[in-house]
Amino acid sequence: MFEDIRPYNDAETQNVLQKILKDRKFAKSIGSLLTPRLNEKAPWLVQPLVIGIIKSYLGRVKTIDSLQMKIKPLVHVLLKKSISELSVHGLEHLDTSKSYLFISNHRDIIMDPCIICWALVQNGFRTPRLAIGDNLLTLPFSSNLMRLNKSFIVKRNLETRREKLNAAKQLSSYIQFSLSEDKSSVWIAQREGRAKDGYDLTNPALISMLSLSRSGQISYSDYINSLNIVPVAISYELDPLDLVKARELYTYKFKGKRSKRHNEDLISIARGITGWKGRVHVEFGKPIGGDFQTEKEVASTIDKHLHYNYRTFGTNAWAEAALDGSSLPTSHDKSIELLRKRVHFARDEIKPYILKQYANSMRMRRGEPPF
Numbered sequence: 001m002f003e004d005i006r007p008y009n010d011a012e013t014q015n016v017l018q019k020i021l022k023d024r025k026f027a028k029s030i031g032s033l034l035t036p037r038l039n040e041k042a043p044w045l046v047q048p049l050v051i052g053i054i055k056s057y058l059g060r061v062k063t064i065d066s067l068q069m070k071i072k073p074l075v076h077v078l079l080k081k082s083i084s085e086l087s088v089h090g091l092e093h094l095d096t097s098k099s100y101l102f103i104s105n106h107r108d109i110i111m112d113p114c115i116i117c118w119a120l121v122q123n124g125f126r127t128p129r130l131a132i133g134d135n136l137l138t139l140p141f142s143s144n145l146m147r148l149n150k151s152f153i154v155k156r157n158l159e160t161r162r163e164k165l166n167a168a169k170q171l172s173s174y175i176q177f178s179l180s181e182d183k184s185s186v187w188i189a190q191r192e193g194r195a196k197d198g199y200d201l202t203n204p205a206l207i208s209m210l211s212l213s214r215s216g217q218i219s220y221s222d223y224i225n226s227l228n229i230v231p232v233a234i235s236y237e238l239d240p241l242d243l244v245k246a247r248e249l250y251t252y253k254f255k256g257k258r259s260k261r262h263n264e265d266l267i268s269i270a271r272g273i274t275g276w277k278g279r280v281h282v283e284f285g286k287p288i289g290g291d292f293q294t295e296k297e298v299a300s301t302i303d304k305h306l307h308y309n310y311r312t313f314g315t316n317a318w319a320e321a322a323l324d325g326s327s328l329p330t331s332h333d334k335s336i337e338l339l340r341k342r343v344h345f346a347r348d349e350i351k352p353y354i355l356k357q358y359a360n361s362m363r364m365r366r367g368e369p370p371f
Helices: 010-021 024-034 036-041 043-058 064-082 111-122 140-148 161-180 204-213 220-226 242-255 264-274 295-309 314-324 334-345 351-365
Strands: 085-089 101-104 129-133 151-154 186-189 229-236 279-284
Touching: 010 043, 010 064, 010 140, 024 036, 024 043, 024 140, 024 264, 036 043, 043 064, 064 111, 064 264, 085 111, 101 111, 111 129, 111 186, 111 229, 111 264, 111 279, 129 161, 140 151, 151 161, 161 186, 161 204, 204 220, 204 295, 229 295, 242 334, 242 351, 295 351, 314 334, 314 351, 334 351
Parallel strands: 085 279, 101 186, 101 229, 129 151, 129 186
Antiparallel strands: 229 279
């Protein structure tokens, strides 16, 4: 029933790993990420060397948990190099023996779930299963990699209404199965696509999808409450992709569409992973509960928790002041200075779109509409 979307299991781990390591496109992609110039000039040298190192490092991996233990120190190094301080709060209200549906705001494709998983593991929780759109899995090795890391597939590239409905029912059933029968927590973003304007809102269609698994024997509110939905607010002091997002917003507004360059998604993902983020805060809310009657009520409740728990930084206040014309706060803060330089050197028509990404978080936090 779930074969085409579920994560791989322990029995499949070694065979899938071998398949990935034999994939030439995987070797090429890893070489491009690690040493782009050398890989371009001497792929015959770089790619076999990279694959050899990975084979040696993962040689004894036989289970999903052992794979994640191998990945853990790499994630630690990555976080140390791209984050000045990671703070986590709210997990004291949750039980490590229970399964939860973590619904978070969405700012970065890879780092949102990565940082949330890290926060959970560091506090005695098991890693959740992760929802990821098939639009990001254009190559076989990328799908295999993600499914080895407890990811399940959200089908988005569908054409007919029937296909979309069937996929939504399958996804809803799998999430319900994971939570209730497998006792495994699940993470999913509050909306399809990142909040490029810095204003986080839950799509009621997500709640509609979740409720497709409800039987007629349980009320709507009881079913929603049984999911143990935990809103998770993740805040970045600096977004490594703020300029990229600003260009996209400007292009969509004045040209309606844009064509992506070759490997653009891969480059953006790599920049989001390795780029400097300054301080990052993750706030886990308490499981929501109430006498819910509609999807909009559930989405609104999630948003209230996310907006209240979202932590703003000096970069957000500085951007709001720059946009509304008030006096800019005096500060020697390194992150504010980095943002100021990015805005200063950006094209004039792009500057407001960079600032809005940061300023809208202030307005969101106060319950005001976005710029």
